[in-house]
Amino acid sequence: MSLYGTMRTGVSGMNAQANRLSTVGDNIANASTAGYKKASTQFSSLILPSSEGSYNSGGVTTNVRYSISSQGTFTYTTSSTDLAINGRGFFIVQGSDGIEYLTRAGNFTGMSDGTLQNAAGFTLMGYQYSTTEDPTIVVNGFDGLTEINLSSASLTATASTTGVLDVNLRATEAVGYTKTTSLVAYDSQGNSRLLEFTYEKIADNQWSVDVAYDGTSIGSQTLTFDVNGQLTATPVTVTTTAVGAATLAGAELPSLTIDMSGTTQLGADFKVGNGKIDGNAASDVVGHEISEDGVVYLKYSNGKLEPKYRIAMADVQSPDQLKPLAGNVYTQSNDSGVIVMGYAGNGSYGTILSGALEDSNVDIAEELTSMIESQRNYTANSKVFQTGSELMEVLVNLKR
Known part of the structure; x- marks a missing residue:
């Protein structure tokens, strides 16, 4: 048995519990973030080779997983630009860098230029609507997308x-x-x-x-x-x-x-x-409506509704393997599968709820329980490290 190994095992355990506390902290901090998907820390044992007369203590490794495919509850609002997806799929948004991302955060607000941006500053994307045929989409790419602009049509x-x-x-x-x-x-x-x-x-x-x-x-x-x-x-x-x-x-x-x-x-x-x-x-544009299938209608002063855009949606084979980024957005990873484009209410894609937001799927009670467990486990691992350190001191003092 190596005392140094014992100390390293204690450090490994403390690092693992620190990672768990980090995900718990993120989850609690984002418990009220629309569309947020909780993170969880999974533990895996690390075993070192040992002989019959000597045991080499190993340690523990961690892997962070995201419950992106787990849908949250809905909160209904008075704003028609607040959008939630009931079912599978993601909104396509564009960042200030001009790159498209996936998100479930639908707290969009109309800006002075007519675009719709969520709380993180990402702009909602879609396709121009045609009264004679559905917009043509590129199934595996973002080509053809345009910013949805509620002020793009004035008098008509x-x-x-x-x-x-x-x-x-x-x-x-x-x-x-x-x-x-x-x-x-x-x-x-x-x-x-x-x-x-x-x-x-x-x-x-x-x-x-x-x-x-x-x-x-x-x-x-x-x-x-x-x-x-x-x-x-x-x-x-x-x-x-x-x-x-x-x-x-x-x-x-x-x-x-x-x-x-x-x-x-x-x-x-x-x-x-x-x-x-x-x-x-x-007639002038006086409002707008968004249907379950993602069609954005402009409402004119004469009461007429004119379809103007179709909100784009995307999905992947393994949503939980998407790569999360700041701003509650995701990008494709090697394990998530390719991004497939589509429309709300079509195939496996869910429907869009206007005037609603998807809540975070964080359970505060569960997170607080995990926090207490991590605190206790961290303390126990620190005792292992402390005991190994004390034994090392005894070993060094044997020479005196």
Whole structure:
């Protein structure tokens, strides 16, 4: 038996318990940090070769593990930019160094430039949204990502192109009877333009409809009904001609296609069942909403919601093996597996909760218990070192 070995064993034990106390200290300090994942110290024995007549004391080594895959509880807030992930996945954020990282810390706040940054100063990333197709993502890389910016669109106007107008025409009206109704459309500059629809009975079970702007006809169609008062052919549409800039003081009202397939001729008063045209007047951004699948909608003053971004998400095969960095972010390691990109609510990715934060998964009671255990074990290891030191002193004094 080596007394020096005994002392080194005591030092090894004290270092191991000091490491455990360090992780406990970090956990307690971050018990209120949104999205924080606790660290734990795992111990492994270190055995040295020994003979039958002599035992060489070894020691203990430690390995720090992170419970990144363990989801915390949720705290609900009044801010729609506070985001939590219910299930697997990570937000993609960009640091001031221009590098992308993974995080579960979704305490984002709108900045003066319109971007969303969390408490650690990392900017939320996503993809531009298309109304016709999902954004194309690079599965194993961050190419194509852009900063989500809530002020990237100010005043906007959309010209009308399609609409629907379904009415009931009284079947007992005499030939030559006319009835007028109207719809509001929007030109290329967001100005409202009133379109008049005039229905005239031209024969039994047959009506004509004329669309006019400012007293000028821009489209017409004939509606023919069967004995049951239903259109004999569907769909039935009327297509208007475009109204040019010379008439609209520099703006343009494009050609409109109005669907009238729901029009009937029954023995009841004239009634509009459905009437609407797309497009919108010039409107400013007054707010935003974020859906469970990560679509960021900009809300305009006219009440319209327009999808603008899709929040990007990422995952790895072994989240607990990610490399943690300052700011509650993670990067890929050799043992975590490659980063795979995706969307919330798609495949194995969780959904996004707006107005909520994921709490730290630290259990204070468990950490305090670990702290007391480490304190006792540290003291016991120090006694081993102290005893070995005292025995060394006895051995040295034998010469006197």
